[in-house]
């Protein structure tokens with residue numbers, strides 16, 4: 001684990017990349033990052049690891065009434081994606097109609113606008129996932 005990196009930089013990094021932690025003792029990978037490996041506990045040796053944003057849909061739900069700020073996106077799909085590297089990510093599935101999503105579907109990460117707060121407010125970006133396309137390069 002890298003010590004001493006400024007906290008804001010680490011946060012920025014994790015916004016533009018999908019970072020988890022890997023336990024050097026047992027090789028388990030976790031996302032979001034945690035401070036201790038539940039298997040190794042005190043023996044945990046965790047290090048930051050950049051995850052490959054590819055995986056498959058483990059389960060999903062279609063959201064038809066959205067919280068404030070997300071109205072224009074309804075209906076949308078929220079899913080738990082199991083990454084090829086093991087960790088599970090709760091994420092929105094984009095570029096996919098609600099009746100097209102299915103459990104086990106291969107997905108890949110894309111960097112997208114998450115929400116806008118008002119007309120002149122900040123725009124937030126982050127990872128979302130979309131159906132994997134063999135014919136196109138990863139969009140991130």
Ligand SMILES: [Zn+2]
Pocket residue numbers: 023024025026027028037038039040041044045
């Ligand atoms: Zn461990």
